[in-house]
Amino acid sequence: MWWFQQGMSFLPAALVIWSGAAFVFSFITAVTLHHVDPLVPYISDTGTTPPERCLFGIMxxxxxxxxxxxxxxxxxxxxxxxxxxxxxxxxxxxxxLGLGLISCLGLCIVANFQKTTLIQAHITGAVLTFGMGIIYLLLHTIISYKMQPAIHGIGIFWIRCTLLIWCAGSILSMFVSSLALYNTIPTIEMAMKLHWNPSDKGYKLHMVSTISEWSLAFSFLSYFLTYIRDFQKISLHAEVDLCSETLYDGLPGLERNGERRALLAGSL
Known part of the structure; x- marks a missing residue:
């Protein structure tokens, strides 16, 4: 049995691989069509112009x-x-769980509102995704600490703690550089600017901001790779209990001697 066939380990693996592919495929498409510069654009810039915008949003x-x-x-x-x-x-x-669901909602907003269409919604989605997301990572790092050594070793805690620190450093760097960049260049102009030259005003801040954003995205995704081994121990089961032989009330065979009949039981 392959590792991804054990328990529910395919779920975090699919999340990381699919999300990484969404970033990489839209980046390759945007660069190939010369919609963005090949040297570290913003992730959202790679999903701004059709056809990569559709790919970016769906994925x-x-x-x-x-x-x-x-x-x-x-x-x-x-x-x-x-x-x-x-x-x-x-x-x-x-x-x-609550913060994680809010983070996923933010990701939906980012996917469907590009910077060049409604920048306020896009920024709100990004804040929800990574802002709530990093608190989610913090809480589960604390949970990992409290669950060792009875449930898992301390090694997994240190791995998650390292990824959390990497993620926190990236988000701090992106926040500071982006704030400085928006103070240098108007927000609307920033949203519409997809091509940069080294001689442009704010170019160095732009590079720091974009590198930090890519670092944040992949450090955030890498955290979920630590769930794979845990999820190998999980399986989902569902039991179906039918109360009658028919789908309608009042027909023969609905009940026998007042007892419920379990006609089908299985596991998924």
Whole structure:
């Protein structure tokens, strides 16, 4: 059995691979069609002009749903492992799920509102995605610390902690450089500018901002790779219990001696 066939490990793997592909494919398409510069454009700039805009929007929307599934399964896993005690882990887990869902909503907004169409909505979506997302990573890093060594080793905590620090450093660098850049160049002009020359005003700040954004995106995605081993221990089961032999009330065979008949049971 391959690793991705074990439990639910395919879910975080699919999230990371699909989201990474969304960034890379839209970047290759945009550069090939000369819509953006090949030297580190903003991720959102690679999904601004058709046809890559359609590819970018569709793939990121699917990523948002994969994110919802991954975060929900992680929530249920932590809940199941700590079911016998009422602890701060359960509270952090509930808050984390809420923030994670908001982060996925933000990703949907980013996917469907480009900078050149409605920049306020695009920026709001980016803040929700990475702002709420990094708090989600922080909460689950704390949960990982509290769950070791009884449930998993301390190594996984340090890996998640390192990725969290990388993500936090990237978002801080992007925030500071972007703020300085927007103070140098008007926001609307920034949104419409897809091509940069080294002689342009604010070029160095632009490069710091774009590199930080790519670093943030991949450090954020890399965090979910640490879920793969955990998800290998998870399986989903569903049991179907039919109460009658027919689909309508009042027909023969609906009930026998007042007992419910289980006609079908299976697992998914």
């Amino acid at each position: 990121l929307t699917i990523s948002a749903f994969l994110g919802v599934g991954t975060m929900y399964v992680r929530y249920k896993q932590v809940e199941a492992l700590n079911r016998e005690e009422v602890s701060i882990i359960l509270k952090l887990n509930q808050i984390g």
